[in-house]
Amino acid sequence: MTEVAVDADRPIRLGVSSCLLGNTVRYDGGHKRDRFVTDLLAQFVEWVPVCPEVEVGMGTPRPALRLVRDGDDVRMVEIASGRDHTREMQRYAARRVRALRGLELCGYVLKKDSPSCGMTRVKVYTEKSASKDGRGLFAGPLMDTYPNLPVEDEGRLNDAPLRENFIERVFAYRRLRDLFRSRWTRGQLVAFHTAHKLQLMAHAMEPYRELGSLVASIKGRPRDEVRRQYQDGFMAALARVSSRARNTNVLQHAAGHLKQRLDSASRKVTSVPSCSRPGKDSRKSTSTSSRASGWPSR
Ligand code: SF4
Numbered sequence: 001m002t003e004v005a006v007d008a009d010r011p012i013r014l015g016v017s018s019c020l021l022g023n024t025v026r027y028d029g030g031h032k033r034d035r036f037v038t039d040l041l042a043q044f045v046e047w048v049p050v051c052p053e054v055e056v057g058m059g060t061p062r063p064a065l066r067l068v069r070d071g072d073d074v075r076m077v078e079i080a081s082g083r084d085h086t087r088e089m090q091r092y093a094a095r096r097v098r099a100l101r102g103l104e105l106c107g108y109v110l111k112k113d114s115p116s117c118g119m120t121r122v123k124v125y126t127e128k129s130a131s132k133d134g135r136g137l138f139a140g141p142l143m144d145t146y147p148n149l150p151v152e153d154e155g156r157l158n159d160a161p162l163r164e165n166f167i168e169r170v171f172a173y174r175r176l177r178d179l180f181r182s183r184w185t186r187g188q189l190v191a192f193h194t195a196h197k198l199q200l201m202a203h204a205m206e207p208y209r210e211l212g213s214l215v216a217s218i219k220g221r222p223r224d225e226v227r228r229q230y231q232d233g234f235m236a237a238l239a240r241v242s243s244r245a246r247n248t249n250v251l252q253h254a255a256g257h258l259k260q261r262l263d264s265a266s267r268k269v270t271s272v273p274s275c276s277r278p279g280k281d282s283r284k285s286t287s288t289s290s291r292a293s294g295w296p297s298r
Contacts, residue, residue: 012170012174014047014107014108015050016049017050017051019051037109050096063078063080064078065116067123068125093141097142106149106150108149114139119153148232169238190215193212198250198254202246203237204237214230
């Protein structure tokens, strides 16, 4: 079988809101150091810190900002004075997000609730109320420009299934990048898809089959189109958080394969443990992918 090439020498690079690393870049001169980011993830990845508000020239300390609804638009304004920073932040974000392309990021951890860095549910104010349906003016362009990039905020990473899913996607995204960064062959794509069969099945069966059909029918099709479709489908499939039931099905599937090769005594080892069978908490993941990679619980 053709090998899936992985370049183990290049670091796995992740973008991060600078304040999460403990850098004193917040509006009040403080930071929001997150121990999962600084103490655990930092052992395995290289961080690329970005503070949009400092980099755009607002300085530290600075007036606090918030998002305000203005008709169909959302504006970034200083809370106390109402000074509008929307245009400068939009220009900066477009420039900075483009510049990140060369760093080949494999993921991004954003600061939740921030009018610049928040990825979801950021407060947007009207005169009388606020709704939690905004995105930071930096986070929005980042996620729109790189839709397959694994992105989470430090708040969502407190949720064990989301955290495991994020880590799994970061490593998978890196392997995907390694595959497509050179002049890949059909055989390499087939090998990649085969190597990820069980992992894909643990997330969703449909995308696994669709990607299989894509891989089987690439002859004569434009390479860029195949690459784009496979990347989109692969990362969308992994973004579906796995469940205990799906992991159990995959373990049973794997056990079925092993049984044909093992004698009766060894078959006992391949039986699916009862603790992995679908139970009350069917959403809780039992995937071993992150644990096998040496990731301890938070
Ligand atoms: S949330 Fe973003 S803009 Fe605010 S201090 Fe942190 S890195 Fe800077």
